[in-house]
Amino acid sequence: MADSVLRTETTARADRASTAAPSAIGARLASIAAVVRRLIGVPDYDTYLLHMRERYPQCTPMDRAAFERDRLTARYQRIGSRCC
């Protein structure tokens, strides 16, 4: 189960592999960290970047800071991200 999560996470970030740690353990740690970040609700800039490159190569994507600001603002504006 966890393995399949990690595998999809890694494939989704295939383009990032070159920037990740060189060793296999490092890559594995990086993908675990990616899962943990998504679990606690950190905005996922890499997926966004990948998406923009694939679908809208002609547009300039937001930089990391702008993207995070955008996501956090949206998150705390709407109901439906927090419960009793």
Add this chain to the structure above:
Amino acid sequence: MPSTSSRLVQGVAWTLVALAGAIALGTIALSRGERISAAWLLTAAVCTYLIGYRFYSRFISANVFALDATRATPAERLDDGRDYVPTNKWIVFGHHFAAIAGPGPLVGPTLAAQFGYLPGALWIAVGVVLGGAVQDCVILCASIRRNGKSLGQMAREEIGTVAGATALVSVLGIMIILISVLALVVVNALRDSPWGTVTIALTIPIAMFMGVYLRWLRPGRVLEATAIGLVLLTLSLYAGKWVSESATWAPVFTLSGTTLAWSIMLYGFAASVLPVWLLLAPRDYLSAFVKIGVVLALAAGILVVLPDMEMPAVTPFIDGSGPVFAGKLFPFVFVTIACGAISGFHALISSGTTPKLLKREPDARFVGYGSMLMESLVATMALIAACTLTPGLYFAINSPAGVIGTTAASAADVINNWGFFTTISANELETLARQVGEGSLLSRTGGAPSLAVGMAHLFSRALGGESAMALWYHFAIMFEALFILTTLDAGTRVGRFMMQDLLGNVYEPLGRVSWYPAVVFTSALFVSMWGYFLYQGVTDPLGGINSLWPLFGISNQLLATVALCVGTTVIIKMGKAKYSFLTLIPLTWLVIVTATAGYQKIFSSDPRLGFLSHAKVLQEQIASGTLPANIPGVEAAQRMIFNDRLDAGVAAFFLVSVIVILTASAREWLAVIGGRKPAVSSETPYVATKLTDDGGLRTAH
């Protein structure tokens, strides 16, 4: 197709699960007089969940919605890399669970332990399988078939504008009551407790430090910042201990209920107007970690220790005479255990972020139904932790001062005079308070402290022994308060945006989210709305939880009524009216429960239960000059009368909303079933998925 032999194995396995569950349920239900192990409760609950998931949720996904792995989800079709992102189902599950799991399933079952463990345990297990998980899953399915629309939008489009407007107003109402009652739980846990107060207060600068760290020092290093935050959190626990032992500083941080109430209002206001990166986001990261960690620790603690239940299966208080909250077993056990069995609030999450993340349609079953089962398991564990306290101790912590007095001797006297439970001595109460590092544990109503004592009991038996009790207790309090304050701050901010939306229609500039005066004004307005109920609860001699928690339960079930009405309408319009029993069963039950509870809270002739008769008694006492000693004067009594009437008005508003939404829905159902309106589903049309099983894109062929 599975082979005959593997189907046989599966059949045998499921029969065994059913058998184990039945034996456990039988043991719980039939044991009288002797103490039973928590293992029976856990087994019964887990087996019920497994059976419910395997068979009932399959019926929802296969027969009712016919979830289809080849059908593209909104996440795929509308993928924008921001809101709509196809995501692995385990991550969506974790995300969804972290969003729905709040303090509700911890507090509700703890309060309901007043009736003994049996009623609560049964309702948590049965209610979730037939009600709560069904609601979450149906709304999630309906939303993914409609591009991830929200509950309010679906109510307006499927039922009508009246239903849509009622849904919107009731969401605002539930937010106000929810935040005030949760804030009251925190106040009662921290009142006169320098250790707890210092620890919780320190979490605010810790979060702000993390915010600054992530903004300027090491941008984007969230896990690093969170790890530092967690270390600082542990240190704050020791800082609190140090302060509570210091003769100079302890009095400075020994705060009264009203001071704490004002501080929390100020905090809510600050969270609403400050930038989110500074306070809200880092707090959320911390809280998500602590939340998952403590839930796992609680499960491990219960499994390792396997404590006996000290509370009887059923207490004499099912007749409505209990000190924790007024009202008989029916309907109040169902109103009190809100979130662990069914929670309307979840429908907002199921139609919020989650439907925009699901990669494959069939994942809705696992995420929607499955995570609600997890939440219910948390509720069962909270019930177990509360019921491992001896009844005398449980009632000393959870009864208001108006009932048990303010000294250990008076509390022990009152509780022993009931003659229902094993006797408790004043000495025992004082010793326990000392063990957990508090001056007194009496009348810390709201559920959080008694759950913390229960957890401290469990954890210290597993790790650290009696000397670690105080640390574990304050750790548990810190975790509960962190939980609650994250709901409170995010809720206040969302409430502020809702106010801006509403008031923008009246005076346009008030709707501008970047105009500071509007932000400050609407934040202050929303904080004062929940702050009023909080202050009322803090100054109420009956403890406040007594009147506010049932109101919260009623409002949450009103929202569940809205959700189940939307679900039923969707199912009928799909042309599957024969399956509408799925949502009609929990809907009927909730309407009966909510209507009875609401009616009793307003009109009951028992002044402990009915708001209006309580106001009347106070009026007579003012007239005859016989006000009891715990009400400071005529002015205070008049304020209480006003509050009673206000609470009655709020309950009436919730009741009327239930009737409005139900009538509007029933008319729509009858029109469709009677053929006066065509059964047309508003689902977005089928589009084949392009995603392959491993998550990549299918190449064109």
